[in-house]
Each structure stands twice: as structure tokens, then as C-alpha cells.
Amino acid sequence: MEKTYREPEPRDAPYVWVTWLTKLLAGENKCEWALWFKSRHKYDKLESGFDLDRWTREHDELVEWRAAKLRDSGHHDVRVEDANKFRVEGKSGTTVAGKPDIAVFTEESVSYEDCKTGKKRDSDHVQVLLYALLTSKHLKAPMTGSIVYRDSVQPVDMLRLPDIGEKFKTTMARLTSDSPPAKAPSYAECRYCDIAKAYCSARVQDTGDSSVYKTDDF
Numbered sequence: 001m002e003k004t005y006r007e008p009e010p011r012d013a014p015y016v017w018v019t020w021l022t023k024l025l026a027g028e029n030k031c032e033w034a035l036w037f038k039s040r041h042k043y044d045k046l047e048s049g050f051d052l053d054r055w056t057r058e059h060d061e062l063v064e065w066r067a068a069k070l071r072d073s074g075h076h077d078v079r080v081e082d083a084n085k086f087r088v089e090g091k092s093g094t095t096v097a098g099k100p101d102i103a104v105f106t107e108e109s110v111s112y113e114d115c116k117t118g119k120k121r122d123s124d125h126v127q128v129l130l131y132a133l134l135t136s137k138h139l140k141a142p143m144t145g146s147i148v149y150r151d152s153v154q155p156v157d158m159l160r161l162p163d164i165g166e167k168f169k170t171t172m173a174r175l176t177s178d179s180p181p182a183k184a185p186s187y188a189e190c191r192y193c194d195i196a197k198a199y200c201s202a203r204v205q206d207t208g209d210s211s212v213y214k215t216d217d218f
Contacts (some may be wrong), residue, residue: 028210
């Protein structure tokens with residue numbers, strides 16, 4: 001039996017998680033409409049084959065290992081996940097929220113670290129840059145950052161902050177508009193999107209034969 005989806009319930013004001021923005025700002029995703037819809041509605045999410053329990057277990061293990069290593073190396077103020085939650089409310093009423101995996105506080109600086117168990121992507125770096133961008137005015141301290149993978153720790157280039165800041169502003173200007181951005185469906189993005197076809201008629205369900213062309217020339 002085909003699942004019945006409820007009507008999307010509008011939020012009082014747009015609400016965006018940093019993790020929803022990273023692939024857009026890194027250029028890995030193109031569909032701004034998906035984020036515009038997610039930020040403005042409560043809806044029945046499309047089920048996927050993603051093993052959330054396994055991901056959570058592996059991610060938490062990596063976070064715990066890295067936090068312990070930082071403390072063993074002499075860092076006294078290492079904060080993990082829920083202790084790092086923040087929300088920033090813009091003049092439009094839109095809220096952007098984040099929760100860095102690890103924050104290391106010293107008298108001189110704040111360092112954000114995010115732990116990744118999957119493929120290495122530029123959006124990983126953009127995520128940490130957004131954490132720094134959104135909290136720097138409040139914390140008023142120099143920011144550094146790193147991405148923790150299973151096999152390495154990569155520093156984040158904080159010199160990218162001005163560029164990411166400009167992309168963030170222009171993207172948020174479109175997302176906070178009452179007029180939705182154009183949809184940009186593609187199998188590469190749609191297959192990981194939790195917005196069902198009931199809400200997005202442009203959703204690409206599968207590759208089908210759309211990229212196969214017939215010819216009599218051979």
C-alpha cells in the first residue's frame with residue numbers, strides 16, 4: 001500500500017540547521033528549493049535505507065575518542081555536542097542552529113572540530129567555517145577548526161571565512177524570501193532528500209532510461 005503523506009504544516013518562522021546549508025555553500029548540491037521547503041514546514045519525511053543507528057554509534061565513538069585525546073594532550077576545556085548547541089536569529093525572524101561535535105576553549109581562542117565517518121568532502125570544512133562565522137560575534141575570540149576523520153585530522157582554512165560569509169548571506173537572502181527558489185531536481189540529490197514526491201512533484205525517483213539515447217547509426 002502506498003504511504004499517505006499529511007499536508008505540510010507551516011512553521012511560525014523558518015528554521016535552518018547548519019548541516020542543511022553546507023552542501024549548498026560548497027557547491028555539492030544545487031537545489032535551494034529543498035532547503036526552503038524544509039526550513040518552513042513540518043512534514044512526513046521519506047524513509048531511506050540509511051542505517052542511522054550504525055552511523056550514530058560510529059560517529060559517537062569517533063567523537064569520544066577525539067575528545068579524550070584532546071584532554072590527554074592538556075586541553076582542560078573540551079566541550080562535546082549538546083554542550084555546544086547554539087541558535088542565531090536573524091532580522092527576518094529566521095533561525096540558524098548548529099551543534100559542533102567538539103569545541104576546545106582556551107584563554108586565547110576557540111577551536112571547533114567536527115567528526116566525519118564517511119567520505120572526505122569540502123562541505124565538511126564549510127560546516128566548521130559556518131560554526132565559526134555564526135558564533136564569532138558572540139564569543140569574540142579568534143577561531144580555528146579541524147575535521148576529524150578516521151585516518152587523519154585536517155585543519156580548516158579559516159582564510160575562507162570571508163568567501164563563505166558572502167555565500168551564506170546571498171543564500172540566506174533567497175531562503176528567507178517568501179517566493180520559493182526554483183527546483184533543481186537531479187537523481188544525485190533527490191536520492192538523499194527526505195522530501196517525498198507528494199510534496200515535490202519534480203522529485204527524480206530513479207535514473208530510469210533518461211540518460212540512454214537510441215540510435216540507428218550503429
